[in-house]
Amino acid sequence: MPPSDRAPIGVVAPRDLPADRLRDFVTTADSAGFGELWVVEDLSYSGGIAQAAAALAWSDGLHVGIGILPAGVRNPAFLAMEIATLAGMFPGRVTIGLGHGVTSWMRQVGAWPASPLTLMRETAEALRALLRGERVTVTGRYVHLDDVTLDQPPSVVPPIIAGVRGPRSLALAGESMDGVMLAEPSTPEFLTRVREQIGAAAGDRFLLPVYNLGFVDDDSARAVDAARAAVAGLRGPDWTRHIDPLPFAREWRELDRAHPGDAEFAAAMPASWVETLALAGTPERVRGRIEELLAAGATSVSIFPHGEDRVAALDSLARVLPG
Numbered sequence: 001m002p003p004s005d006r007a008p009i010g011v012v013a014p015r016d017l018p019a020d021r022l023r024d025f026v027t028t029a030d031s032a033g034f035g036e037l038w039v040v041e042d043l044s045y046s047g048g049i050a051q052a053a054a055a056l057a058w059s060d061g062l063h064v065g066i067g068i069l070p071a072g073v074r075n076p077a078f079l080a081m082e083i084a085t086l087a088g089m090f091p092g093r094v095t096i097g098l099g100h101g102v103t104s105w106m107r108q109v110g111a112w113p114a115s116p117l118t119l120m121r122e123t124a125e126a127l128r129a130l131l132r133g134e135r136v137t138v139t140g141r142y143v144h145l146d147d148v149t150l151d152q153p154p155s156v157v158p159p160i161i162a163g164v165r166g167p168r169s170l171a172l173a174g175e176s177m178d179g180v181m182l183a184e185p186s187t188p189e190f191l192t193r194v195r196e197q198i199g200a201a202a203g204d205r206f207l208l209p210v211y212n213l214g215f216v217d218d219d220s221a222r223a224v225d226a227a228r229a230a231v232a233g234l235r236g237p238d239w240t241r242h243i244d245p246l247p248f249a250r251e252w253r254e255l256d257r258a259h260p261g262d263a264e265f266a267a268a269m270p271a272s273w274v275e276t277l278a279l280a281g282t283p284e285r286v287r288g289r290i291e292e293l294l295a296a297g298a299t300s301v302s303i304f305p306h307g308e309d310r311v312a313a314l315d316s317l318a319r320v321l322p323g
Contacts, residue, residue, distance in 0.1 A: 001095065001159070001207070002035025002063045002300060007322050009290060010036025010063075010302035012211055013055075014310055015045040022051060023058050024311045030059040032318035036209070038065040038302050043105040049082050056090040064094050065209065065302075067181045068163030070101025071123040072111035077148050079123075080130035087131075087154035095207070097181045098124060099163035113142060117172055124160060124176050131157045161207055165241050167197045174198035179207025184304060185234060185277040186210035188296035189245035195297050207299050213278040214303035216316045220281045224271045227280040230306060232266035234277060248273060279303055283319040290320065 002008050011029050013022060029037050037055055041048030048066040055064045069079065086094050100120060106112035113119045122143035129136050133153035136145050161179035164170060173180045182194060191208070198206070213230050217223035234242070235256050243249050252273070259265040279286045279301075290301045303320075305313035 001092075006033060006035035006061060008035055008294065008298075008300035009321060010034050010038060010065075010209075010300055011314060011317060012038045012040065012067075012302050012304045013051065014304065015040045015042045017046075017310060019046055021311060022046075022054060025314070026055045026058045026062070028311055028314045030062050032314055033061075033321050034314075034318070035061075035063060036065060036300055036302055037062045038067050038209075038211070040067055041069060043102070043108065049086070052094060053086060053089075056086065056093055062093070064090075065181070066095070066097050067209075067211075068097035068099035068101075070106060070111070071098055071120050072101055072106050072113055072116075073109065074123070076123045076126040076143055077130065077145055080127050080150060083127070083158060084131060084150050084152060084154050087156060087158045088152060091154065091156040095159045095161060095179075095209070097161050097163045098127070098177070100169070115141065117168060118142065120162070120164075120169065121172055121176055124162075128157075128160055128177075131160075159207055161209070165238075170194060170197040171199050171201075174200075174202040174206070178205075179209070179299070182208065182210040182298075183242075184211040184213055185231075185239070185242050186212055186293060186298065186301075187242070187246065187276055188292050189247075190242050191293065191296040191298060193241075193245045208297055209300045209302060210293060210298045211302050211304065212293075213280075213306065214286070214317050215278060215280040215306060216283055216286050216319055218282060220285060221271070223280045223282070224274045226306070227274050227278040228266040228269060229262065231269065231274050231277045232262050235265065242277075246276065248276075279320075287320045287322070 039051035052064050052066050100116040119142045122140040135149040159178035162173035162177045163181045215223045215227040307313045
């Protein structure tokens with residue numbers, strides 16, 4: 001939810017951005033006029049809450065999202081304390097993403113539950129109740145709270161959104177959460193399918209922020225070529241749900257079988273596939289693609305910068321901002 005004077009276009013701080021470069025990334029994004037900045041929490045990289053707190057302190061106009069905090073490694077009472085602190089210091093400027101976490105990572109740290117859906121539901125419901133200032137007692141399968149309340153609940157309760165992909169998880173998010181954060185690549189076709197799976201329980205204020213890879217250049221062909229390697233990396237099972245709704249899904253799988261190597265697949269892809277699966281092209285073309293995503297139901301579009309210097313890459317991406 002970017003400030004009303006800014007477009008619903010944001011950037012994502014790459015997970016491997018060195019911690020000592022985060023401030024430059026944040027201040028550059030803020031000065032450029034982006035509406036949102038998302039930080040990620042991937043195993044072995046930087047913590048989501050620490051990044052968000054710093055980004056909020058270092059910026060004036062950015063709405064900061066955390067995508068995502070794995071439910072399996074967070075006690076909802078202590079997570080509510082962290083979120084309430086952020087929301088109290090920076091009211092109305094933070095969105096919290098909650099998810100299952102990557103299965104292999106959660107197993108690596110001994111935190112993959114027998115029922116991820118149950119854990120997500122119990123955590124989300126307890127967390128939202130605590131942030132609303134309620135006194136919570138619950139004895140669930142995973143969440144156990146006995147007369148817990150926050151001494152200082154936030155005056156502006158931040159949205160709690162789900163970072164999920166599966167149909168059952170999306171349906172749960174539609175019933176129990178404030179939105180769904182969609183990982184890259186997000187296309188209008190993927191958004192349409194996701195909205196169907198979320199279901200009618202989601203209200204008009206349901207949030208659908210999306211991520212996408214970004215490559216902006218005055219030379220459209222050069223932007224597409226720069227994006228090829230990143231798009232070729234979208235061939236694993238994690239991305240099947242993103243590819244299946246596309247009209248070239250069958251051809252994508254055939255090309256994958258014919259060219260199993262990344263470099264060969266990247267070189268063989270039609271340019272139109274790259275333009276579908278990444279925000280790649282001239283500023284005008286990328287801006288038009290963003291408008292298509294917003295028309296398909298995205299509430300904001302945030303872009304991953306690429307290149308050797310991801311801070312410098314923000315200047316190129318900022319050319320897609322209106323005005």
